[in-house]
Amino acid sequence: MTPYQQIWTIARLELGRVFFSKRSFWVYILAIFPSIIFLGHALEAGLKKRNWSADRVTSAATLNQVQTGMTDDQVLALAGKPISDVTRKRRIRRDDEDPDAEKQPEVRRYVMYFDGKKRVDLRFEDGKLVARNTHELMNFEDDRRVYATMFQFFYLRLGIFFGCLGIFINLFRGEMLDRSLHFWFLAPVKREVLLLGKYLAGLIAASLIFGTGALLSFLAMALPHDPTEVAAFWQTIGPGHAFWYVAAAGLGCVGYGSVFLAAGLLLRNPILPAIVMLIWESINGFLPDVMQKLSVLHYLQSLCPVPVPLPNDMPAVLKMLLAPAAPSSIPVAVLGLLAVTALVLFAAMQSVKRLEINYGTE
Amino acid sequence: MSAPEIVFDNVSKFYGEVLGVNRVDLHIPPGITSLVGPNGSGKTTLMNLMTGLIHPNAGVIQVRGISPYAPEKLMRILGYATQYDAGPRGATGYEFVHTGLVLFGFPKAECERRAWQAIERVGLTAAAKRKVAGYSKGMRQRIRLAQAIAHDPEVLILDEPLNGLDPLVRAETIALFRDYAAGGRHVILSSHVLQEVDVFSDQVILIANGMIVAEGQIKSVREEIHEHPSQFLLHCRDASRVASLLFAEPHISEIKLAPEGAGLLVLTRNREAFAAALERIALSGIDIDGVIPTDENVDALYEYLIGGGK
Numbered sequence: 001m002t003p004y005q006q007i008w009t010i011a012r013l014e015l016g017r018v019f020f021s022k023r024s025f026w027v028y029i030l031a032i033f034p035s036i037i038f039l040g041h042a043l044e045a046g047l048k049k050r051n052w053s054a055d056r057v058t059s060a061a062t063l064n065q066v067q068t069g070m071t072d073d074q075v076l077a078l079a080g081k082p083i084s085d086v087t088r089k090r091r092i093r094r095d096d097e098d099p100d101a102e103k104q105p106e107v108r109r110y111v112m113y114f115d116g117k118k119r120v121d122l123r124f125e126d127g128k129l130v131a132r133n134t135h136e137l138m139n140f141e142d143d144r145r146v147y148a149t150m151f152q153f154f155y156l157r158l159g160i161f162f163g164c165l166g167i168f169i170n171l172f173r174g175e176m177l178d179r180s181l182h183f184w185f186l187a188p189v190k191r192e193v194l195l196l197g198k199y200l201a202g203l204i205a206a207s208l209i210f211g212t213g214a215l216l217s218f219l220a221m222a223l224p225h226d227p228t229e230v231a232a233f234w235q236t237i238g239p240g241h242a243f244w245y246v247a248a249a250g251l252g253c254v255g256y257g258s259v260f261l262a263a264g265l266l267l268r269n270p271i272l273p274a275i276v277m278l279i280w281e282s283i284n285g286f287l288p289d290v291m292q293k294l295s296v297l298h299y300l301q302s303l304c305p306v307p308v309p310l311p312n313d314m315p316a317v318l319k320m321l322l323a324p325a326a327p328s329s330i331p332v333a334v335l336g337l338l339a340v341t342a343l344v345l346f347a348a349m350q351s352v353k354r355l356e357i358n359y360g361t362e
Numbered sequence: 363m364s365a366p367e368i369v370f371d372n373v374s375k376f377y378g379e380v381l382g383v384n385r386v387d388l389h390i391p392p393g394i395t396s397l398v399g400p401n402g403s404g405k406t407t408l409m410n411l412m413t414g415l416i417h418p419n420a421g422v423i424q425v426r427g428i429s430p431y432a433p434e435k436l437m438r439i440l441g442y443a444t445q446y447d448a449g450p451r452g453a454t455g456y457e458f459v460h461t462g463l464v465l466f467g468f469p470k471a472e473c474e475r476r477a478w479q480a481i482e483r484v485g486l487t488a489a490a491k492r493k494v495a496g497y498s499k500g501m502r503q504r505i506r507l508a509q510a511i512a513h514d515p516e517v518l519i520l521d522e523p524l525n526g527l528d529p530l531v532r533a534e535t536i537a538l539f540r541d542y543a544a545g546g547r548h549v550i551l552s553s554h555v556l557q558e559v560d561v562f563s564d565q566v567i568l569i570a571n572g573m574i575v576a577e578g579q580i581k582s583v584r585e586e587i588h589e590h591p592s593q594f595l596l597h598c599r600d601a602s603r604v605a606s607l608l609f610a611e612p613h614i615s616e617i618k619l620a621p622e623g624a625g626l627l628v629l630t631r632n633r634e635a636f637a638a639a640l641e642r643i644a645l646s647g648i649d650i651d652g653v654i655p656t657d658e659n660v661d662a663l664y665e666y667l668i669g670g671g672k
Contacts, residue, residue, distance in 0.1 A: 009467075179446045188435070188465065190434045356415065
C-alpha cells in the first residue's frame with residue numbers, strides 16, 4: 001500500500017465521522033445561512049410584488065409625469081390610488097423653544113406607487129411634493145454587491161473560519177477527547193501520512209459543505225431576478241463569478257483547515273487559536289506587505305470577483321480592516337495560499353510525530 | 363528477520379513533573395511476559411512506550427529491532443489491545459476489526475477473512491454483527507483482542523486483558539495467549555489477577571513507582587532474593603522429629619506446624635543446604651512424603667519486594 005493509497009483510505013474512513021460529527025453539526029447552519037437570507041429576501045420581494053400587483057399597478061409612464069411641486073390632489077388625480085398613503089401631522093408643544101419650529105411643515109404625507117417593477121416613494125410637505133425616490137424591488141446589480149459583501153464579511157471571515165475551526169480542530173483533539181486516537185496511532189502508517197489523510201477528510205467535507213453553501217447562496221441571490229437579466233448574466237460573467245466564489249470557499253477551507261488542524265495538535269482549548277487567528281486576520285491590513293502574505297484572508301479576498309463597495313466617508317482605519325490593502329493577482333493568491341498551507345502542514349507534521357496519547361493516568 | 367527481543371535501554375518517562383517510569387533496562391524474550399504492579403506503578407506507561415503511543419524522555423526502545431518512532435513498520439508486527447474502545451462510532455464488532463485491517467492494505471477479501479478468523483478465535487462470531495456499544499465489558503475485551511490479533515502480529519500487547527471475563531472465557535483467553543506465545547512470539551500483558559499471571563506467565567516484570575523491582579522467570583526471580591527466606595511445606599508423619607533435626611541446621615530460620623497437621627512450614631536461607639539436610643533426614647529412615655515450595659508465586663514475590671502492594 002503506497003502512502004497515497006493510505007492517505008485516501010484514512011480519508012475515506014474518516015469522512016463519515018467528519019460529516020456526521022455531533023460536535024460540528026452547527027457547521028451546516030453557518031454554510032446555509034446566506035442561502036436562507038437570500039431566499040428570504042427573494043420571498044419577501046415576491047410577496048410584496050404579488051400584494052402590490054393585486055392592489056394596484058400604476059404605469060411607469062404615468063409616474064414619470066409626476067413632478068416635484070405638484071400638489072397631493074394633483075398627483076392622486078393623475079396616478080390614481082397608491083399602494084400606501086400615510087399622513088403625519090407635526091405635534092405643537094407649548095414649551096417648544098425651537099426657533100426653527102415655525103419653519104417646519106405642519107403636515108407630511110408619504111405616498112407609494114408601484115409600477116410592476118419599481119416602487120416610487122413620494123413625500124409631500126404641507127400638500128406639496130418635495131421628494132421622489134425610486135426603488136427597484138429586486139435589483140440584480142445591488143444584490144450582487146450585497147452578495148459580495150456578505151461573502152467577504154460573513155462567509156469568509158466568520159462562516160468558513162468557524163466552520164473549519166469546528167471540523168479540523170476535532171480531527172485530532174476530538175479523538176483525544178473520545179479516547180479513540182490510538183486506533184489511528186496503532187495503524188501501520190506514518191504519522192505524517194495519518195495527518196494528511198485526516199486533513200484530506202476534513203478538506204473534502206469542509207469544501208463540499210462550504211462550496212455547496214457558496215453556490216446555493218449565489219443561486220439564491222441570482223435566480224429570483226428577471227429571467228432575461230439572469231440569462232444574460234450567466235452567458236457572460238456569471239459562471240466566472242460563481243466559480244471564483246466556490247473556489248474562494250474551497251481555498252478558504254484549504255487555508256483555515258491547515259491552521260486549525262495544526263492548532264488542534266498543539267492546543268487543548270479551541271477558543272484560543274480562534275481568537276488569535278481572528279485577531280491576526282483582522283489586523284492584517286495594518287501589517288507590512290510581507291506579513292500580509294501570511295494571512296489566509298488576504299489571498300481569499302484577492303480571489304473574490306466583485307470588490308466590496310465601501311462608503312467613501314468610512315473612517316480610514318475601518319476601511320483598512322475591511323478591505324485588502326493590496327490585493328494579489330489570482331495566480332499569486334492561489335499559490336500564496338497553497339504555500340502558507342504547505343508551511344502550516346509541514347509544522348503540523350513535525351508536531352504530530354511527537355504527539356502522545358495521554359487520556360489520563362492509568 | 364527481526365531481532366527477537368524487546369529492549370528498554372535506560373528508559374525514563376515523565377509526565378511533566380510526575381514520574382512515569384525511571385531508568386528502565388529490560389530485555390524481554392519471546393513468550394508470555396506479565397507486567398505486575400499496583401495502579402499507577404507504570405505498567406501502561408511501559409506498554410504505551412513500547413507501542414509508540416508515548417515517547418521516552420530518555421533512553422532507547424527497540425521492539426524486535428524496530429523503533430516505536432516508526433509506526434509504519436512497528437504496527438505490522440505488533441498488536442495492542444488497550445483499555446479503551448477505539449474505532450468507528452456505531453461500528454459493529456465485525457466493522458471494528460475489519461476497519462483496523464483496511465489500513466494494513468490487505469485486499470478486501472483478505473480483510474474479511476482475517477476479521478472473521480480473529481472474531482471466531484475470541485468466540486464472538488454470533489455477536490459480530492451487533493454494535494460494539496451494546497457489548498458487555500467482557501465482550502469488549504474480546505473484540506479488542508480480536509482486533510489486536512487480526513493481522514497476526516509477532517508481538518501482542520494487552521492491557522488488563524482478563525478484566526471482566528467470566529471464568530470460562532478467561533480460561534479460553536489464557537489458552538489463546540499460550541497458543542500465541544508457543545510460536546516464538548511475544549505476548550505481554552498487565553494484570554491485577556496475580557494468581558492467573560503466576561500460572562501462565564513465562565516471565566514476570568514486577569514494577570512499582572515507575573521502577574522495575576524484579577524481572578525474569580518467577581522461580582529465578584525468587585532465587586535472587588537472598589534477603590528473604592524461602593518457604594517450604596513438608597508433608598511428613600513425624601513432624602516434631604523432623605523439626606528437631608532441622609533446627610540443628612544453621613540455615614533454618616523458622617519452623618512452624620502447618621494447620622490441621624498437614625506437616626511443617628519451614629523457612630530457610632539456603633535452598634541447597636536445605637535440600638541436602640532433607641536428603642540426610644530421609645536417608646536416616648524418616649519418611650518425608652512431599653516438599654512443596656509455597657512462595658514461588660507472584661503474590662509472595664510481590665509481598666517480599668514491594669511490601670504487599672497487590
